[in-house]
Amino acid sequence: MSITGLDTMRADPPASPQEVRTATIDVTVNGRVHSVSADIRTSLLDLLREQLHLTGSKKGCDHGQCGACTVLVNGRRINACLTLAVMHRGDDIVTIEGLGTPEKLHPLQQAFLRHDAFQCGYCTPGQICSAVGMLDEARQGWASHASETLGGGVVLSEAEISERMSGNICRCSAYPNIVDAIRDVAGDRP
Amino acid sequence: MKSFDYARADTPEAAVRQSGNPATKFIAGGTNLLDLMKLEVETPDKLVDISRLDLRDIAPTDAGGLSIGALALNSDLAADDRVRTHYPVLSRALLAGASAQLRNKATTGGNLLQRTRCNYFYDTASPCNKRQPGAGCAALGGFTRNHAILGTSDHCIATHPSDMAVAMRALDATIVTMAADGARRRIAIGDFYRLPGDTPHIETALDPGELITHLELPPPPEGKQIYRKVRDRASYAFALVSVAGIVSMDGGKIASAALAFGGLAHLPWRDKRVEDALIGNAPSTDAFEAAADVLLTDAKGFGANDFKIPLTRRTMIACLRELTSGAAA
Numbered sequence: 001m002s003i004t005g006l007d008t009m010r011a012d013p014p015a016s017p018q019e020v021r022t023a024t025i026d027v028t029v030n031g032r033v034h035s036v037s038a039d040i041r042t043s044l045l046d047l048l049r050e051q052l053h054l055t056g057s058k059k060g061c062d063h064g065q066c067g068a069c070t071v072l073v074n075g076r077r078i079n080a081c082l083t084l085a086v087m088h089r090g091d092d093i094v095t096i097e098g099l100g101t102p103e104k105l106h107p108l109q110q111a112f113l114r115h116d117a118f119q120c121g122y123c124t125p126g127q128i129c130s131a132v133g134m135l136d137e138a139r140q141g142w143a144s145h146a147s148e149t150l151g152g153g154v155v156l157s158e159a160e161i162s163e164r165m166s167g168n169i170c171r172c173s174a175y176p177n178i179v180d181a182i183r184d185v186a187g188d189r190p
Numbered sequence: 191m192k193s194f195d196y197a198r199a200d201t202p203e204a205a206v207r208q209s210g211n212p213a214t215k216f217i218a219g220g221t222n223l224l225d226l227m228k229l230e231v232e233t234p235d236k237l238v239d240i241s242r243l244d245l246r247d248i249a250p251t252d253a254g255g256l257s258i259g260a261l262a263l264n265s266d267l268a269a270d271d272r273v274r275t276h277y278p279v280l281s282r283a284l285l286a287g288a289s290a291q292l293r294n295k296a297t298t299g300g301n302l303l304q305r306t307r308c309n310y311f312y313d314t315a316s317p318c319n320k321r322q323p324g325a326g327c328a329a330l331g332g333f334t335r336n337h338a339i340l341g342t343s344d345h346c347i348a349t350h351p352s353d354m355a356v357a358m359r360a361l362d363a364t365i366v367t368m369a370a371d372g373a374r375r376r377i378a379i380g381d382f383y384r385l386p387g388d389t390p391h392i393e394t395a396l397d398p399g400e401l402i403t404h405l406e407l408p409p410p411p412e413g414k415q416i417y418r419k420v421r422d423r424a425s426y427a428f429a430l431v432s433v434a435g436i437v438s439m440d441g442g443k444i445a446s447a448a449l450a451f452g453g454l455a456h457l458p459w460r461d462k463r464v465e466d467a468l469i470g471n472a473p474s475t476d477a478f479e480a481a482a483d484v485l486l487t488d489a490k491g492f493g494a495n496d497f498k499i500p501l502t503r504r505t506m507i508a509c510l511r512e513l514t515s516g517a518a519a
Contacts, residue, residue, distance in 0.1 A: 020193055040196045043224070063225050064292060076265075076294045082221045083295065086196060087239055134290060142269045145285045145425060150274040166425035167289025 023086045029054065030098030036085075044088055045069045045080035048095060056096035056125045060169070067168035070126040070133070071095050077133025079167075096125035099132065108132060111181040119172035127168045131182050134164045138186070156186045191227050198239040202368050202403055208238045209399030210370040216240045216401060218261055219295040221288075222304050230314060231305075231321060245299075245403055248272070254409035260299030260402045264354065265290070267298055276410035279434050282417035283357035289426050299402035302355050302365070302382075303394065306348035306456075307336065307428055319345045320390045334492040336428065339499055341455040346390030347492060350383065350457050351428050357417055359450035359458040360434035364406045370399035376406075383457030390456070412446060413438025414513050419452070420505055429453035431502050437468075437513035444468045444477075444514065451485075454502060461485055473514035478507045 021040045026033065029052060036051050045062075048054045048071070057080055060068035064082040071080045072094040100106035108128045111117070118124045138160075141152030146163035154160065161179045170178060199205035205216065213235035217223055220241075226232035245259035248270050256272055267273055268284035288296065310316040310328035317326035329337055329347050337347045358379050365377045382395050396402070415436045421427040432452035438445045447468045451459040464485045471477040482503040489499045 021195060023196065041191045041193065062228065064221055064289075067289065067291060070291055077291050078295045079221070079291045082224050082292075084196075084217075084220065084224065084237075087198075087217070087220070087241055130291065133294075137265070137290065140269070142265070143274070143281065143285060144290075145282075147285075150278055150281050163425050164290055167291045 025085050025089055027085070027088050027091055027093055029093045030095060038085055040084065040086045042085045043081050044071070044073075044083045044085045044093070047085035048080060048093075054095050054097050057129075058122055058125060060123070060126075065169070066123070066126075067130055068123050068126040070130040070168065072129055072133055075133075075136065077130050094129070096129055099128065106132075107185050108181065111184045112178070115177045115181040115184065116174075117177040117181040118170070118174050123168060123170045123172075127165070127170070127178055130165060130168045131185070134161075134182070135186055138164070156183060158183070161186075192230060192233045194227075194234050195236040196239065197236070198242060200242055202240075202243055202245070202401055203372055205238050205240050205243065206368050206370045206372065206399055206401050208236075209401070211235070212398050214238060214399070218297040218300045219263075220300075221292050221296050222300065226305060226312075229312060231312060240401070241297075251406060256407040258298050258405045258407070260297060260404055262298045264288070264293040264296045264298070264301060267354075268293065277357075277361060277407060277415070279360060279415035279417050279436060280354070280357040280407075282415075283353040283419075283432075283434060286417060286419040286429075286432070287353035298354070298405055301352055302358070302402065302405075304350070304352050304355075305393075307351045308348040309333070309336075311348060320348060320386075320393075323389070323391050330492070333494055335494040336430070336453075337492055337495050338455045339489045339491055339495060339502070340451075340459055341385045341457070342490060342492075343386045343388065343390070345388050346386035346456065348386070348390065348456060349453055350455065352458065353417070353419060353429060353432060353452055355379075355383075356432055356450045356452035356458040357434040358405065358407075359460050360415075360436055360448045361407055361411065362448070364408075365402055366404040366406060367396065368401045368403050369397060374403075375400070379458075380460065386456045393456075411436050411438070411448065416509060416512055418505060418509050418512075420501060431498060431505050433505055433509045434458075435509045435513050437510070439473075439514060443470055443472050449485075449506065449509075451502065451506075454489075454498065468510070473510065475507070478510045479503075481510070482506050 023040045026035045058068035060066035062081045064079040069080040100109045138154040143150045144163045146159045215234040217237045245261040247259045251257050268281045274281045311318050316328035338349045363379045367375045419429045419432040429452045434450045436448040447465040467481040467484045
């Protein structure tokens with residue numbers, strides 16, 4: 001902590017009042033540390049796509065409504081479009097590119113292929129990142145709006161998965177197969 | 191998005207020292223503020239990032255209640271064992287709101303301070319007294335399906351969007367703050383929100399630069415607790431009407447009742463007269479109808495939201511049936 005109580009992480013002073021403010025942002029993405037200078041208005045999503053060229057995370061609505069930008073930050077699923085990159089210094093971010101490779105797919109990627117859980121594929125990276133976060137939440141015993149009781153012991157029924165995945169929209173409406181793919185992987189767990 | 195300055199605070203004292211200018215905003219989860227900044231509905235000159243402050247803890251109070259750090263995430267609060275066990279109405283309200291991704295980012299303090307989802311507030315081409323005092327209200331005479339039926343004014347008919355705040359109102363939460371000069375203050379949730387009147391841009395009792403640091407819940411209330419939300423989709427939609435209800439029974443009669451309503455007003459609505467109409471009565475359709483009459487005496491629709499008046503009545507009565515029945519909530 002500095003004497004002022006303000007972190008050293010702040011915008012560089014503007015050259016003129018109308019000037020764009022920039023900041024240096026250090027983040028770990030898919031296990032790799034990056035240090036990037038960016039306009040402080042940059043969303044985490046834009047940082048990933050435009051500056052780190054990780055274009056797997058998609059920009060659908062850019063307002064947190066569609067879930068196509070879902071990534072994992074310190075293990076939790078969030079909408080990358082609704083957060084400033086500058087607020088994520090030091091965070092550990094995982095995108096779809098960090099979950100699997102064409103040679104070694106993540107079990108959810110395999111399940112989405114097996115169950116034909118997409119048509120156009122635009123929402124799929126967000127669906128899969130969201131499902132990774134969702135399975136972890138269920139493992140921790142978090143209830144959902146669809147849960148009969150608030151106690152632990154989550155059984156991932158179709159209704160539970162639909163509710164827990166409601167932050168991810170699929171314009172092709174591949175929902176039944178998305179639910180099947182996720183159930184398939186959830187069932188693999190002890 | 192307009193350009194702004196940014197600083198991250200690492201103590202509450204440092205955060206409030208940076209504030210006080212109305213053009214300075216605190217940012218925590220940012221899920222609502224950034225959305226509005228993208229649309230230039232919100233145009234702060236400076237953001238003070240409070241997301242790393244040590245205000246995430248949920249801890250018992252000496253009084254037997256629960257202290258909730260303003261930065262406790264909505265998902266963590268909903269999953270907290272003490273909340274699930276002793277304040278289930280709060281868990282249920284949180285889980286009925288937003289999406290899992292948003293609940294993983296949204297904070298308790300930020301949830302209380304959400305802005306309305308009135309479509310005219312969001313549309314900068316429309317006049318809005320909340321966005322620009324004195325400009326007029328495009329919702330009056332506009333499409334009002336999501337708008338208020340209680341406590342409206344000629345200047346604003348917007349609703350408060352939060353589910354969590356409705357449960358907090360039923361639970362009699364207290365909001366604990368730190369002012370720009372470091373002074374602490376406790377505000378009962380019943381005194382926290384303001385009706386629109388002729389100043390709909392002033393939504394809460396907070397002074398400029400005042401920071402919410404905690405919420406406090408009193409000891410767990412007696413009786414059964416439920417949260418019921420009626421909306422246009424099965425998930426991920428704002429309430430048309432919601433009810434947070436807590437009722438205890440004694441000898442076949444209603445001994446205590448707390449009913450707070452979402453989707454109806456500029457604030458999470460609670461009317462003591464409704465609860466007084468119920469207390470001491472045996473549960474019956476007549477008693478519930480009479481209490482609904484009290485709630486809705488002054489209700490006023492604006493056309494497209496007229497349906498909310500009978501919907502509120504039916505939802506309230508359904509909740510009261512469940513709250514006073516023997517079955518588990």
